[in-house]
Amino acid sequence: MTEQLQPIHKRKGILGGLALAAVLFSLCWSLAVAPPDAYQGEVQRIMYLHLPSILIAYLSYFLVFVGSGLYLWKREKRDDILAHAAAELGVLFTALTIIEGSIWGRPTWGVWWTWDARLTLTAILLLIYVGYLMLRSLIEDENRAAVAAAVLGIIGFLDIPLIHMSVYWWRTLHQPPSILRPDKLPWENVHPSMLTALTISFVSFLLLYFYLLSLRYRMGEMRQEIIARRLERGA
Amino acid sequence: MTLLTQAFLLLWKDTLLELRRRDSLLTMFFFGILLLFVFNFAFDLAPDRIAEMAPGLLWLAFLFTGTLGLAQLFQAERENHNLDALLLSPLDGGALFLAKATFNLMLMVLVEIVVIPLFWILFNLRLWNLLPQVFLVTLLGTIGFCVLGTLMSALTLRARARELLLPLVLFPLMIPVILATIRCMEEVLRTGQFGDQIGWLRLLLGFDVIFLTAGVLIFDWVIES
Numbered sequence: 194m195t196e197q198l199q200p201i202h203k204r205k206g207i208l209g210g211l212a213l214a215a216v217l218f219s220l221c222w223s224l225a226v227a228p229p230d231a232y233q234g235e236v237q238r239i240m241y242l243h244l245p246s247i248l249i250a251y252l253s254y255f256l257v258f259v260g261s262g263l264y265l266w267k268r269e270k271r272d273d274i275l276a277h278a279a280a281e282l283g284v285l286f287t288a289l290t291i292i293e294g295s296i297w298g299r300p301t302w303g304v305w306w307t308w309d310a311r312l313t314l315t316a317i318l319l320l321i322y323v324g325y326l327m328l329r330s331l332i333e334d335e336n337r338a339a340v341a342a343a344v345l346g347i348i349g350f351l352d353i354p355l356i357h358m359s360v361y362w363w364r365t366l367h368q369p370p371s372i373l374r375p376d377k378l379p380w381e382n383v384h385p386s387m388l389t390a391l392t393i394s395f396v397s398f399l400l401l402y403f404y405l406l407s408l409r410y411r412m413g414e415m416r417q418e419i420i421a422r423r424l425e426r427g428a
Numbered sequence: 429m430t431l432l433t434q435a436f437l438l439l440w441k442d443t444l445l446e447l448r449r450r451d452s453l454l455t456m457f458f459f460g461i462l463l464l465f466v467f468n469f470a471f472d473l474a475p476d477r478i479a480e481m482a483p484g485l486l487w488l489a490f491l492f493t494g495t496l497g498l499a500q501l502f503q504a505e506r507e508n509h510n511l512d513a514l515l516l517s518p519l520d521g522g523a524l525f526l527a528k529a530t531f532n533l534m535l536m537v538l539v540e541i542v543v544i545p546l547f548w549i550l551f552n553l554r555l556w557n558l559l560p561q562v563f564l565v566t567l568l569g570t571i572g573f574c575v576l577g578t579l580m581s582a583l584t585l586r587a588r589a590r591e592l593l594l595p596l597v598l599f600p601l602m603i604p605v606i607l608a609t610i611r612c613m614e615e616v617l618r619t620g621q622f623g624d625q626i627g628w629l630r631l632l633l634g635f636d637v638i639f640l641t642a643g644v645l646i647f648d649w650v651i652e653s
Contacts, residue, residue, distance in 0.1 A: 265649055317600050317603055321597075321600045324593075324596050324600060327593060328587060331589060332586055332587045332588075333586075333588070334586065337586055340652065341586075341587075343649075344579070344583055344649060344650050347646070348576075348579065348601065348639075348642065352601050355604040355631065356604055358604070358631060359603065359604040359631060360603070362607075362628070363611070
């Protein structure tokens with residue numbers, strides 16, 4: 194058993210090392226190499242954390258949806274562990290996004306928080322998936338919790354486009370996207386070194402994310418092993 | 429038996445139970461009226477501002493009373509392992525979902541039929557001619573609430589502290605309905621017609637259809653859990 198696990202540990206260690214190196218590198222790049230913004234000045238550098246965080250959060254919620262669907266379909270425990278792990282990380286990265294956004298919003302807009310469409314949408318996402326985690330933790334039976342959570346994972350994801358539409362009709366104040374615009378190509382409206390910094394930062398976040406996900410996934414597996422051994426001993 | 433016959437029989441069972449016990453309807457009804465009184469003390473409801481505040485206040489009242497109903501929705505099934513008995517029978521999960529959602533819809537509509545005119549009387553609103561439009565918006569919103577609410581009520585059925593958990597998971601998901609009904613009703617009360625807010629009605633309709641379909645399809649999994 195231990196011999197089998199050894200290479201997995203090694204691979205995970207490599208991934209962790211890569212993630213650490215990439216995060217440090219992107220930190221240097223976005224703090225020193227990329228130029229400060231023409232209007233916003235130094236505070237704009239938060240974007241290099243802010244944008245990757247929310248993209249990672251969306252990726253996470255997509256993984257929750259995929260894991261939930263697969264679990265309901267095939268009933269394999271690993272899909273449920275994946276959904277659970279992704280949900281936790283999604284909540285973490287959504288919370289980070291909101292905090293970074295507040296720190297940026299205070300000097301730029303003059304307020305920590307405003308009820309703009311995108312901010313509200315992000316906050317609602319946080320609420321939905323905190324509810325998901327609470328639902329899991331409040332159902333004692335492992336399998337029942339897994340099925341209930343999977344259903345909520347699917348419904349929550351189906352609801353996101355509707356919430357998105359409704360809060361956008363309601364109000365919008367957030368600055369329009371400056372990178373992905375329909376009228377211009379990305380490299381035409383942002384300084385190239387900013388775009389590089391953003392790309393580096395996104396890749397480093399991606400590495401970090403998959404490292405954390407693999408750790409969290411392994412934790413879920415270990416919990417299952419403990420439960421299985423307890424059952425064996427009991428029987 | 430087809431889906432609809434099964435659903436109708438289940439709905440009839442719940443209606444009979446309710447007629448004999450009158451638990452849910454009476455509590456929801458009085459809670460709704462109680463909320464109107466609390467609003468009166470909580471907000472400064474001046475006659476010139478009441479028309480713009482009415483949609484929000486009414487929807488708060490419906491959300492709270494509706495949640496009371498949802499928390500009780502599977503009470504009969506919880507007692508004496510009745511749910512297990514139901515699941516043993518050759519029953520389509522979709523039928524149970526339709527019956528439960530319709531039952532809660534019935535309760536809420538009964539409450540709304542009383543609470544909305546009462547709101548008009550208590551706060552001296554003069555816009556009686558707009559009641560049909562207000563009811564239409566409320567009905568569409570209430571269908572969405574009951575459909576998604578029934579799903580969530582069943583999901584939290586076996587959780588600890590389920591009455592507390594239910595609004596926690598339900599309300600964030602309900603935000604499209606809350607926004608759509610309130611904006612739509614505001615427009616109706618201000619101008620007398622839906623105007624360019626008609627898009628909200630489509631959103632409500634879409635919400636109802638999506639989660640009604642999803643509910644019928646996945647309810648087997650939901651109650652089995």
